[in-house]
Amino acid sequence: MARQKPQFWLKYNNGAEALWLPVNPESITVTSTHGYEDIEVSNLGEYTVIGNNRQKEFSLSSFFPRDYNASYCEYTNLKDPWECAKLIEGWQKSGKPIRYIVTGTPINIPVTIRSFEYEERGGEPGDIYYTLSLKEYTFIDIAKKGTPVSGNSGAVMPKLTTSAPRPNTHSVPSSYTVKSGDSLFKIAAKVYGNGNDWRKIYDKNKAVIGPNPNVIKAGQKLVIP
Template sequence: MSTLQFWLSFNNGAEKIRLPVNPPEIRVVSGYNWTDINLSQFGEFTVPSGHPLTEISFSSFFPRDYNASYCEYPEIPKPTEFTDKLSKWKESKKPIRLIVLGFGGRSSGLNYAMTIRNFTFEERAGSPGDIYYTLEMREYRFIKLAQVGPAVSKQTGVKTVIKADSKSSRPNEKTLPKTYTVKSGDTLTKIVQRLRTQGVKGLTVEKLYQANKSVIGKNKNLIKVGQKLTIP
């Protein structure tokens, strides 16, 4: 076993994968974008124009059976469990997180939000049950744009445009719940409060009731344990 640990996670860590066999190499492509400017009388100049998205790729395999000589941990899942999960993450078109502990001899290692751009896998003759794969990813950047509006001076009446906040932030990557199963002691008010803390915005008791009127019935105060409510 090596000191490196390759982890992939999805939905704010709700789903995780640790690679059972570390890739023999990892390719990281990062740098700067450059813009060439031609100024009359002075000639051509090159200036940096931003940092491009980092690209990371590697290849390895998911073994059918545990082998202490190359497996990083003994309780390895079936190879199809890895391929099914990675395929599902790719099709979701949502970012995942890549963490490589110990990369470059640093305790922090690598830690990137990524999008899966390409995931290919195959079974080869001579090693039945093992699945060989290549994973290509590109960095995902979280950007939050603030609303832009005019500011009016009380003294002069002149409008001034307020610039948007271009500062990057990291929003919640977690998928919001789509249904809720009623538990003992629940009321629609308690359910709405609980869902709001989980990130469901704009939800009211009336909206929740109207979306589930056929399940709850005419009296919104009589909900039953086990009822499955749709979250509008």
């Protein structure tokens, strides 16, 4: 059985707008790449980190004919070439993906229009020649809070809560006697629950500790603000 000629389609907004390319491109160009990063590692030299597969890129070139010609046109009811160009430009400016379909092939995927170049050539008035560059688009479905997580019927996204935070019942002592092995960070972690608050203790006890907050001595009695 003879293989049917493929049809090249561009569809926008779930098929609300569609364009069947009237003249098939001479070839289907698909670029599939993989992510790599070369880094320099001390004593090892250059090292390659293998990343993830990148999205496919597509390129096609053809023209929108002004007049029907049975030798290369796929259908008779041709749209005005400039209307075709305007339609594609509108899709590109919308910032939304379109669907690229080549019948008889696995190509039926959402893409973004990366570039669209076209021209009217001398000696062929009314015909618009174009080159279209497309890149595969991946939809990201962000689950709402409280809805089941895909692939796990028992898991749900966390819900926001408006309840007041639990009050801090931790009591802070008024003083602290330094023990062997202590540091201001450790002391702050004990009395405040947060070691990053050590400076409050130091600022209150500079006369006892001295100019270096990293040097404290066992037996020193510190005021806890």
